[in-house]
Amino acid sequence: MLNDIKKDATTRMAKSVDGFRQELTKLRTGRATTALVDHLKVNYYGSDMPLSQVATVSVADARSLLITPWEKGMVAAVEKAILSSDLGLNPNTAGTAIRINLPPLTEERRKELSKHVHAEGENSKVAIRNIRRDAIQHVKELLKEKQVTEDDARRAEDEIQKLTDKHVKDVDDVVKAKEQELMAV
Known part of the structure; x- marks a missing residue:
């Protein structure tokens, strides 16, 4: 049961990161795509x-x-x-x-797009944290119904937190890469 919760959380977090990457492809950078x-x-x-x-x-x-x-x-x-x-x-x-x-981007437009990338990244991180909250809530419900031990629940929560940290780092890496792409002249 705990493995199912972790797998579901992993899948949903990965989809959130992929959706964020897909959203960024629509942003116009300095070159044509x-x-x-x-x-x-x-x-x-x-x-x-x-x-x-x-x-x-x-x-x-x-x-x-x-x-x-x-x-x-x-x-x-x-x-x-x-x-x-x-x-x-x-x-x-x-x-x-x-x-x-595609006209070259002005410095002002680059900064504006950079802010947009950061805002979208933050939205993606919030979605990942919501997935973490849901997964931990499911673990707590299992603990409350006495279907898992406290040690297993604690271990599962720690693993879910590690998954969250990994996916948040992925989002940060995507934001950083896109920002470098935007600022390259």
């Missing part, structure tokens, strides 16, 4: 489709993305999706291809 537009939805004949299912997205060079819709009629819809997104980018259409030039 296809992950920047992965979350965009395009109106495709009345239904919203992910951009990757209606167009080819590639990195043209360090500062630009090239989007090539599979159908000629989709160029306007893709352009509209990019303009209405929260990315703040201006697409340039040339026939059937759309080029997105």
Whole structure:
């Protein structure tokens, strides 16, 4: 029973860290990456489709993305999706291809993005701590129902705390790496 609680906590904490990493891929840093537009939805004949299912997205060079819709009629819809997104980018259409030039980040914008990364990291740490609280609560319930001994409960709580510390450190490492990436000129 205690092993199940620890496995569940480990899985949930790992998912929290992975979700945080995934969230950071949407942040625009100094260089172009296809992950920047992965979350965009395009109106495709009345239904919203992910951009990757209606167009080819590639990195043209360090500062630009090239989007090539599979159908000629989709160029306007893709352009509209990019303009209405929260990315703040201006697409340039040339026939059937759309080029997105990523301007260099200003120092002010880098600091703003760094603060955002720290805030998201803190949210992820809070989620991990909530998972720890839930796991320890389950252990205490088992102890209360006399299904485990006090020594086993104490040992399980210590192991859950070690898991929490490990995953919080992982989040800190991700924040530090992303911050270095943002501040690199």
